[in-house]
Each structure stands twice: as structure tokens, then as C-alpha cells.
Amino acid sequence: MLAQLSPPLRARTTVVLEKWQGFLVKVGARVDEAVAEADVGLDELIAAHSTDPGPLGAAFSALQARFRGLQTKVSEAWEKIDGELDAVRDDAEGNDAALLSRLWAQLSRSRRDWLFDLDLRYERLTIRKEADLARALYQQSERERGEPVNCHHCGAPLRVETWWQSSNVVCSSCKVVNSVSPGPGIAYFYGGNGAHALVRERSQDWVYAQLHAERAYKALRVPTEEDFQRYVGAVRAMYTAYYQTMAALNPAFSGDPNALIEAKMSHYAHYDSGADKKARAANGVMLQLAMAGDRVGLGAHLRAEKLDLGECLYAAAEREQEGAIDALLELQYAADGDGEPKGAWLAERRRELEQWLAGRG
Ligand SMILES: [Zn+2]
Numbered sequence: 333m334l335a336q337l338s339p340p341l342r343a344r345t346t347v348v349l350e351k352w353q354g355f356l357v358k359v360g361a362r363v364d365e366a367v368a369e370a371d372v373g374l375d376e377l378i379a380a381h382s383t384d385p386g387p388l389g390a391a392f393s394a395l396q397a398r399f400r401g402l403q404t405k406v407s408e409a410w411e412k413i414d415g416e417l418d419a420v421r422d423d424a425e426g427n428d429a430a431l432l433s434r435l436w437a438q439l440s441r442s443r444r445d446w447l448f449d450l451d452l453r454y455e456r457l458t459i460r461k462e463a464d465l466a467r468a469l470y471q472q473s474e475r476e477r478g479e480p481v482n483c484h485h486c487g488a489p490l491r492v493e494t495w496w497q498s499s500n501v502v503c504s505s506c507k508v509v510n511s512v513s514p515g516p517g518i519a520y521f522y523g524g525n526g527a528h529a530l531v532r533e534r535s536q537d538w539v540y541a542q543l544h545a546e547r548a549y550k551a552l553r554v555p556t557e558e559d560f561q562r563y564v565g566a567v568r569a570m571y572t573a574y575y576q577t578m579a580a581l582n583p584a585f586s587g588d589p590n591a592l593i594e595a596k597m598s599h600y601a602h603y604d605s606g607a608d609k610k611a612r613a614a615n616g617v618m619l620q621l622a623m624a625g626d627r628v629g630l631g632a633h634l635r636a637e638k639l640d641l642g643e644c645l646y647a648a649a650e651r652e653q654e655g656a657i658d659a660l661l662e663l664q665y666a667a668d669g670d671g672e673p674k675g676a677w678l679a680e681r682r683r684e685l686e687q688w689l690a691g692r693g
Contacts, residue, residue, distance in 0.1 A: 333435055341420060341428050345435065348416045352439060355409045356446060363402055363450060367457055370395050374461045382468040383516040385524070392458065399454045403447055410443050434690045448547060452540065463533035466526040472517030473526075484510055496522040496584035522584040531581060535573035542570040554647035556616035557609065564600050571596045618644055622656035631663055641667070649685045650692075657685065 334342060334349070374391055381387045417439070421432045481490045481501075488505035490512065498513045513519075520526055532539070545566030549559055575589035614637040621630040622644070634641065641664050648656035661678050669677055 462529035466529035469521040469526040476515035538570040538573040557612040
């Protein structure tokens, strides 16, 4: 794309591009550094303080602040690059202007990909290190479980059923009631964050799938109900994997997985307005009619649902549904063509749509 620019603009654009790429390499190295340091530093803290949440909590907060700082740096650098590219675009005309707007969109997408990858790296790192901490806690809890518990009155060994929490145990020899409390390893693993961290690590693939699904959904300008259900389905799969794994692995977990999953999902139903749902359903039917080439049904549907033809075209374009674009353009020509030659009119509208698609940052 760069090679197609006219020479004076090409030279100026190259400078901006190289600056941006150089910046990403530099900040990428800072990320690698942060990950490597966190790995070593957190291992040391885990070895020294596995049952003290204070120092580890502080270390995780510091790590999060460091990642946020790197994200801010990328956003600030992008603002500068954006401004410099704008200055070049101000001097561009015709083909140069179109090329530069596509180039801008490419860079903007690369920035968003970069930030998303950074989110994923942070998520992976914290999931792994929190699970490492949980493994250290688990080992300690197993040692504590191996220690015999004796009656404080007669010294006979006690049988502790709910060993993961405090309980009153009646001695089978002398019938005295003993108040028994778990050790710190058991308390932190089963009562604190330990079991959660191991279950989260086991179900992490669903966490990443959910992040991808959310990103894909939010990138759509004109979502359909099907798109929304795909996104919400990924969220449900994540919670299902989490609670089912928790119920299978953790004897101290007493919740009902299905009720807990539904409680999490109610958040999505609660914030979803009826108007949004209706609009998504109307968009879905519109796309189906357009893809089927049913122009009569499509025209009736657009009127009944008061859909904007321009938005419908964006919906078809962002899904690269050529047949649907054709059907919608035919309707648009019938409405706005004003007797202009049809072939040229359609070709011009298609070019505009392609430019819109390529220019989306
Ligand atoms: Zn006893």
C-alpha cells in the first residue's frame, strides 16, 4: 500500500510508520520484561508467604498497575501517530487520500489487536501465578490434613468430617465436645482463593473463548440476535465450565452449580433492553431475507420495522454477504436512483461500501 502512494507522501508516511513500529517493539520488550520479573518475584513471594494474602495481593496489584501503565503508553503513542498521519492525509488527494485512510484503519486495528493481546497475556499470567500460589496452599493443606487431631479431654483420636471448616466434634471415647478449627493452609485453600484459582486455571480456555467472543460481538456495528446469543453462549460456557469443575473438585463447595450459573447469566438479561432485543431480531430477519434475495419480503420488512437502508447495507458489508448487498442496493436504487444509469450507480455505491469497510479502524 505504501508503494502505491505518490513519492513525497510516501516518504512522510514511512517516517510515521517506522516510528509506530519502533514504538511497538520497544513497549513489547517492556511487556516481556514485566512478565519475566513477575514470574520470578511472585514465585519468591509464594514460597515465603503462601498463607499471608497481604504481600501477594500487593504484588498482584502492582503487576496490574504496570500492565495498565503499558496500555496507557500505547494509547498515548497512538494519539501522536494518529495526529501525524492526519497531517499527511490533509495534504493528500484522490487515490492518495483513499490509500492513507486504509492505512490508518490498518494501524488502528493493529493497535487494538496489540491491546487485546496484552489483556490476554495479563489474564494468562495472573491465572497461572494465582494457581501456583493455590498449589503451594494445597500442599500445605494436605500436610495439615495428615496431622492427627486428638480429643482435648482424653487424647483419643477424633474423626473430623468437615475438616475444611470449624466444627464441633464429639469424642467417641469420652463424649466431650471438641471445637476443631482447620489450619491456615486448609482455611486459605478451601475458604479463600485457593480452590477458585485452581478451578479457574482448569477452565481457562473458556475464559479466553469468552474474551474473543465479547470482542467479536462489540466490533459489530449492526448486531443480530444470533450474534448476541453467540456471545452470551460463550459467557454461559465459561461459567458452566467453572462451576461444574468446582463442584467436581472441591469437597467444601456446597452451592448448586445450575443456580449459580443462572445467577451470573441474569446480569446479561437484566441489562439487555427490550428495544435492543427487538432491533437485533429485526436485523437478523432483514439479513436472512436479503441473503435469500427476497426483495419483496425485504422491502415489506424494512417498512414494517422502520429499518434504515444504509445501516442494513453496513450489516451486510461487515459480514461480507455479497448477495445481501446486491438485494439491498437494488432497493436503494429503486428509492434513490433518480433515473441515473443503474450500472454506474450501483458500482459507485459498492465502492463507497468497500471504502467504509476498509476504513473502519
Ligand atoms: Zn475424649
